[in-house]
Amino acid sequence: MSIVYCGIVPHPPIMVPEVGGHEARRVKATQGALTELGRRIKDSGAATMVIITPHAAVFHGAIVINLAARYRGDLGDFGAPEVRFDLPADRELGTEIKRQAADLGLPVVDIGELSHRGRLRAPLSLDHGVTAPLYWLKEPVSAYVVVSMAFLPLEKLYAFGVAVRRAAEVLKRPTALVASGDLSHRLLPGAPAGYDPQGEVFDAEVVRLIGQGDVPGLMSLDPGLVERAGECGYRTMIMMLGALDGYRVEAEVLAYEGPFGVGYMVAALKPGARDPDREFLRTFKEKRRRQIAARRANESYLVRLARETLESYVRGEKRPDPGEIPPEFRRRAGVFVSIKKHGALRGCIGTIEPTRANIVEEVMANAISAGTRDPRFSPVEADELDDLEYSVDVLGEPERVAGSHELDPKRYGVIVSSGGRRGLLLPDIEGVDTVEQQLAIARQKAGIGPDEPIAIERFEVVRYR
Numbered sequence: 153m154s155i156v157y158c159g160i161v162p163h164p165p166i167m168v169p170e171v172g173g174h175e176a177r178r179v180k181a182t183q184g185a186l187t188e189l190g191r192r193i194k195d196s197g198a199a200t201m202v203i204i205t206p207h208a209a210v211f212h213g214a215i216v217i218n219l220a221a222r223y224r225g226d227l228g229d230f231g232a233p234e235v236r237f238d239l240p241a242d243r244e245l246g247t248e249i250k251r252q253a254a255d256l257g258l259p260v261v262d263i264g265e266l267s268h269r270g271r272l273r274a275p276l277s278l279d280h281g282v283t284a285p286l287y288w289l290k291e292p293v294s295a296y297v298v299v300s301m302a303f304l305p306l307e308k309l310y311a312f313g314v315a316v317r318r319a320a321e322v323l324k325r326p327t328a329l330v331a332s333g334d335l336s337h338r339l340l341p342g343a344p345a346g347y348d349p350q351g352e353v354f355d356a357e358v359v360r361l362i363g364q365g366d367v368p369g370l371m372s373l374d375p376g377l378v379e380r381a382g383e384c385g386y387r388t389m390i391m392m393l394g395a396l397d398g399y400r401v402e403a404e405v406l407a408y409e410g411p412f413g414v415g416y417m418v419a420a421l422k423p424g425a426r427d428p429d430r431e432f433l434r435t436f437k438e439k440r441r442r443q444i445a446a447r448r449a450n451e452s453y454l455v456r457l458a459r460e461t462l463e464s465y466v467r468g469e470k471r472p473d474p475g476e477i478p479p480e481f482r483r484r485a486g487v488f489v490s491i492k493k494h495g496a497l498r499g500c501i502g503t504i505e506p507t508r509a510n511i512v513e514e515v516m517a518n519a520i521s522a523g524t525r526d527p528r529f530s531p532v533e534a535d536e537l538d539d540l541e542y543s544v545d546v547l548g549e550p551e552r553v554a555g556s557h558e559l560d561p562k563r564y565g566v567i568v569s570s571g572g573r574r575g576l577l578l579p580d581i582e583g584v585d586t587v588e589q590q591l592a593i594a595r596q597k598a599g600i601g602p603d604e605p606i607a608i609e610r611f612e613v614v615r616y617r
Contacts, residue, residue: 313394333385
C-alpha cells in the first residue's frame with residue numbers, strides 16, 4: 153500500500169512558544185511526541201502528507217479538499233504572525249483523491265473552485281488545525297494536501313480514508329495521513345467549553361481504543377458520550393482510520409495530557425501486512441443499510457408518503473399512489489414537511505392554511521417543495537435520498553393570544569404578523585427553548601423588526617415521523 157504512516161495530532165496554538173510563552177512548557181509531553189511523530193513520518197519515506205483539519209471550511213453534506221498550488225498561513229490570529237508557513241501542495245494527489253472519493257459515492261468539493269465561483273466566502277489560508285501541529289512535526293514531507301472534515305455518517309467518513317489510500321496507490325505516492333483534532337474540551341471546571349465529567353470518560357476510551365487499533369470500537373462509541381465530550385477530533389480520526397482498512401496496524405499512543413481542560417493525544421499508526429479480517433468498510437456500509445431499512449420500516453403513513461413523493465420526483469418517476477387514504481387525513485389542514493440530512497436541516501416548506509383537497513395532497517405537494525424549492529438550499533439530488541429523514545407537521549387551527557405569556561415553545565407554534573408580513577415557527581424545535589427565541593425567529597422570518605408591534609397567534613401540531 154502507498155499509505156506508509158498515519159498519525160493523530162492535537163492542535164492547541166498555546167503549545168507554540170511564540171503563542172503560549174511560559175504556558176507552552178505545560179505541554180512538553182505533547183511537543184516531544186509531535187516531534188517524534190514527525191521523525192517517524194520522515195523516516196517512513198512519505199513524500200506527501202494529507203492532513204485532515206476540523207477548523208477549515210466544514211460542510212454538513214460534503215468533504216472539502218483544498219486543491220491550491222501552495223498552502224500559506226500563520227498564527228497571527230493567536231498573536232504570532234511571525235510564525236508563518238508556505239507549503240507546496242500535491243495537486244496531483246489531491247485531484248486523484250477527489251476522483252477516488254467520487255467513485256465511492258462520496259461528496260467532495262474543491263474549496264478553491266467554490267470560492268472562485270463566488271459560492272463560498274471563507275478564508276483559504278491554513279488554519280491552526282494544520283499550522284500548530286506542523287510547528288512541532290517540523291514539516292517532514294515535501295508536499296501536502298489539506299482536507300476538511302465533514303458531518304457525514306461515520307461510514308462515509310471512513311470510506312474517505314479508503315479513497316485516500318486508493319489515490320496514493322494509483323499514483324504510487326508514499327503518503328502519510330494525519331488527523332488533526334483535540335479530544336474533550338470539557339475536562340476541568342473552567343475549561344473553554346465548560347465542564348462535563350463524561351469528557352474524561354470519552355478521552356480514556358479513545359486513548360484505549362486507539363492504542364489497541366480497535367476500529368469497530370471507535371465507530372461504535374455512544375453518540376451521546378461523543379456529544380458530551382465536546383471534542384473536535386473524533387471525525388478526523390475516523391477519516392484517517394479508513395486508509396488502514398484491510399491492514400494490520402501497529403498503533404502507539406505517544407502522549408496524552410490535558411492541563412488546560414482540553415485533551416491532547418498524539419498517536420502513531422503504522423500499517424502492516426494485509427489482513428482480510430480488518431476489512432471493515434463493507435461491514436459499516438451494511439450496518440448503515442440496516443439502519444435505513446429499520447427507519448423506513450417504522451415510518452408513519454404521512455412520512456412514507458412524503459419520502460416516496462420526493463424520491464419519485466427527483467428520479468423523474470411517476471408520482472406514488474397514496475392508496476386508501478386513512479379517514480383522519482381526508483380533511484383539509486395546513487401542513488409542513490421538514491427534511492434533515494445528517495442531523496442538519498435540508499429543507500422545510502409548508503402551508504399555514506390548506507391549499508389542497510386533503511392532507512394527503514397537501515403533504516405530497518409540500519414534500520416536493522421542501523426538497524426542491526426551499527430558497528435556503530440547493531435542490532435535493534438523487535445521491536442524497538438515502539441520507540434524508542423526514543417529519544410532517546399537521547397544523548391545528550391558529551388562535552389569537554393576548555401576549556407572550558400564553559406561549560410555550562415546546563407545545564405551541566407561533567404566527568406573528570404586522571401589516572402584510574407574516575412569519576411562522578413550528579413548535580418543539582431543537583435549540584429553541586424560550587418564548588423570546590421563538591418570537592425573535594418568527595419576526596426574522598417575516599421581516600418584522602424587533603421593536604415593531606405584532607399580532608401573535610399560536611397553534612398546536614400533530615407531528616409524524
